Amino acid sequence: xxxxxxxxxxxxxxxxxxxxxxxxxxxxxxxxxxxxxxxxxxxxxxxxxxxxxxxxxxxxxxxxxxxxxxxxxxxxxxxxxxxxxxxxxxxxxxxxxxxxxxxxxxxxxxxxxxxxxxxxxxxxxxxxxxxxxxxxxxxxxxxxxxxxxxxxxxxxxxxxxxxxxxxxxxxxxxxxxxxxxxxxxxxxxxxxxxxxxxxxxxxxxxxxxxxxxxxxxxxxxxxxxxxxxxxxxxxxxxxxxxxxxxxxxxxxxxxxxxxxxxxxxxxxxxxxxxxxx
Amino acid sequence: xxxxxxxxxxxxxxxxxxxxxxxxxxxxxxxxxxxxxxxxxxxxxxxxxxxxxxxxxxxxxxxxxxxxxxxxxxxxxxxxxxxxxxxxxxxxxxxxxxxxxxxxxxxxxxxxxxxxxxxxxxxxxxxxxxxxx
Numbered sequence: 001x002x003x004x005x006x007x008x009x010x011x012x013x014x015x016x017x018x019x020x021x022x023x024x025x026x027x028x029x030x031x032x033x034x035x036x037x038x039x040x041x042x043x044x045x046x047x048x049x050x051x052x053x054x055x056x057x058x059x060x061x062x063x064x065x066x067x068x069x070x071x072x073x074x075x076x077x078x079x080x081x082x083x084x085x086x087x088x089x090x091x092x093x094x095x096x097x098x099x100x101x102x103x104x105x106x107x108x109x110x111x112x113x114x115x116x117x118x119x120x121x122x123x124x125x126x127x128x129x130x131x132x133x134x135x136x137x138x139x140x141x142x143x144x145x146x147x148x149x150x151x152x153x154x155x156x157x158x159x160x161x162x163x164x165x166x167x168x169x170x171x172x173x174x175x176x177x178x179x180x181x182x183x184x185x186x187x188x189x190x191x192x193x194x195x196x197x198x199x200x201x202x203x204x205x206x207x208x209x210x211x212x213x214x215x216x217x218x219x220x221x222x223x224x225x226x227x228x229x230x231x232x233x234x235x236x237x238x239x240x241x242x243x244x245x246x247x248x249x250x251x252x253x254x255x256x257x258x259x260x261x262x263x264x265x266x267x268x269x270x271x272x273x274x275x276x277x
Numbered sequence: 278x279x280x281x282x283x284x285x286x287x288x289x290x291x292x293x294x295x296x297x298x299x300x301x302x303x304x305x306x307x308x309x310x311x312x313x314x315x316x317x318x319x320x321x322x323x324x325x326x327x328x329x330x331x332x333x334x335x336x337x338x339x340x341x342x343x344x345x346x347x348x349x350x351x352x353x354x355x356x357x358x359x360x361x362x363x364x365x366x367x368x369x370x371x372x373x374x375x376x377x378x379x380x381x382x383x384x385x386x387x388x389x390x391x392x393x394x395x396x397x398x399x400x401x402x403x404x405x406x407x408x409x410x
Contacts, residue, residue: 169293171289171290172289202296202317203296203314203317203318203321204318205318205321205322205325205380206322206376206377206379206380206383207321207325207376209377209379210376210377213377233311234310234311234313234314234315235314237311237314237315238311238314238315238318238387241315241318241383241386241387242318242322242379242380242383242386242387243369243379243382243383243386244377244379244383
């Protein structure tokens with residue numbers, strides 16, 4: 001039955017290709033068209049049809065090998081997934097209608113042809129979806145690792161003074177890391193004062209505040225003091241509105257002022273060298 | 278309704294999505310930075326409550342116009358376990374999860390209008406509004 005389809009494609013390849021491109025262009029919504037430029041569309045759709053056909057030509061064993069290959073190539077074309085799936089569906093529809101018109105498909109072999117289509121196209125679709133999702137999963141997990149790497153660094157700036165700048169959203173995962181890094185760092189660097197800078201934290205809600213308060217309490221237990229700086233005016237207002245009590249904190253609006261205060265607390269001072277210009 | 282957009286809260290990162298939506302709408306309406314921060318914080322609290330207590334739910338942000346006034350309405354809805362004693366959760370410092378217990382009373386102070394509807398077993402609906410001044 002596969003041969004029947006193959007023969008038909010062999011004789012009508014150009015017509016099928018152009019009809020497919022025509023249909024895809026008229027069918028795609030605006031979103032997909034913006035993502036796929038005209039020039040790229042011309043170039044890659046030829047390749048796509050070529051791939052579809054070559055897939056059918058191969059023997060059963062090679063078919064499976066080619067499948068992965070095909071899916072990888074399609075992913076590399078960079079099309080949106082729904083566009084590729086629609087492409088596959090359109091392709092089979094054109095083929096089916098064409099064969100019906102030619103009389104290749106008649107009532108006698110109708111079911112057989114349908115099954116042959118299914119044997120050919122279902123694995124293709126599955127493999128493509130599988131490949132796409134694997135690519136995404138990879139990206140997501142890589143980004144997660146990248147995010148973790150810049151999660152909560154602790155930077156020693158002076159003797160006994162360390163700074164932890166926080167940037168971005170704080171979720172439960174990060175809150176845990178902040179706590180761990182803070183405590184191990186305080187012990188390791190023998191810090192007396194730790195400054196937590198929240199200039200880069202977009203929203204301070206009760207959860208974030210709660211985590212910071214807990215971290216500060218833990219820091220106090222290991223014998224250091226915690227200072228909160230980088231509180232922007234709008235954040236200060238929301239903290240007051242929320243009724244969060246930060247009384248046990250020394251707070252400063254900038255990291256600069258925070259470090260000055262920290263120096264005072266450790267009985268240090270930065271002085272200009274006299275005579276230098 | 279063209280004035281309403283919603284975010285489903287299914288995991289922790291959806292809280293960020295809801296917040297972002299709220300901030301964008303607040304910006305569009307012309308709220309200042311302080312009110313933007315208030316609105317995003319309120320959304321953050323409500324979305325986190327959904328995530329923590331109900332598991333899943335929805336946050337909708339709506340632009341509203343009343344006479345010459347414009348405002349932003351947050352609708353937080355879930356089908357979670359509901360709240361036993363609403364008066365109790367509106368008290369500062371009450372929390373069943375070891376948190377600060379400032380969430381709901383905080384949201385009430387952050388926003389201009391606040392309405393809560395909940396009973397055990399039938400989920401919780403919270404509507405909070407901020408008017409543009």
